[in-house]
Amino acid sequence: MAKTDGGSRARRARRAVLMALAELEGSAGAVRIAEAVASRGIDLQPRAIRYHLAALDRAGLTRLVSRRRGRALTERGRDELARGDVFQKMGFVAARMDDLAYRMDLDLRRGTGSVIVNVAWLDASDLPRALALMEPAFRAGLGMGRRIVVAGPGERIAGHGVPEGRAGLATVCSVTLNGALLKAGIPVTSRFGGLLEMRDRRPLRFVELIEYRGTTFDPLDAFMRAGLTSVGACARTGDGLVGASLREAPSAAMPDLHRIARRLQRLDLSALLTTGRPDQPLLDIPITGGRTGLLVMGGLNPVAVLREAGVRVTLGSMTGFEDLARFRPLADWRLAHRRESPLID
Secondary structure (H helix, E strand, O other): OHHHHHHHHHHHHHHHHHHHHHHOOOOEOHHHHHHHHHOOOOOOOHHHHHHHHHHHHHOOOEEEEEOOOEEEEOHHHHHHHHHOOHHHHOOHHHHHHHHHHHHOOOEOOOOEOEEEEEEEEEEHHHHHHHHHHHHHHHHOOOOOOOEEEEEOOOOEEOOEEOOOOEEEEEEEOOHHHHHHHHHOOOOOEEEEEEEEEEEOOEEEEEEEEEEHHHOOOOHHHHHHHOOOOOHHHHHHHOOEEEEEEEEEEEHHHHHHHHHHHHHHHHOOOOOEEEEOOOOOOEOOEOOOOOEEEEEEEOOOHHHHHHHHOOOOEEEEEEEEEEEHHHOEEHHHHHHHHHHHOOOOO
16 A cells, blocks of 8 residues: 555656656756645655656656756647646636735735736747737737836746747736635636627626636636637627636625726736626626625736737747736836837847
């Protein structure tokens, strides 16, 4: 029995290492991997990480990039993550959302602290076009506020280094709303991620829904990858399919919830589209008794515009945290970029 338990622990540890490498974008050493697996509640010291990495190397699931940069996933490693232990992964997205919301340290009164972010990685040469494409979506209110972080080679974003020739874009994740409400003592249940049909810039209906607690992937990321969004068209005309989520909060907390939403709006971090009525369906979706439905815009929508336009971009949804002080309006980043590269836009 002891041998079986030990083998099971090793499998769980090695899977945690693989998942950490997948989230860390590129290569990483044992110390960074240990920090990443610790966020999942798994205590592995760097020495143990190196032991498991050696086994993963032998299995062809990871490879040594260099002593300084550490290991990276191989294609075989990514395939293993995609197909293995599906029941263990069920509900992972919901658990990840709850974990990030709990650990976020945003102070709404002072406007300081960190927010939860999604990070998009792209070729540095595509950055001017990317910023221009995203601006209409931000202006139309199709993201979580209107501010982003732009990082170039050698800089860090959400704790990750930006490789040579690449750029990173951090958009505020809508789970930031959950975190702000939780800090105020208001628990939020994230129920569905879906494709929301907008008509005349107003929410009309959900055309696709995936339950967070029954999925192994981020629904909004999946809809983007499948090419089902039309965020760019919605920004231009007011009609289109955008990413959004349906959440629930205790009906008794609605006055406090609206107060928190107003504070977020003053910090340019608004994503709350509308709230329903207590115990009543929202956009024909039934709501749990004693609760009120919340319709929340997806923080990934501005990045969806890039995929729609054919820009090659790698996405990390719910990547981690970034200091609010680094966020600036997208127009400011475009202006700064033009000053640095006046011949490129």
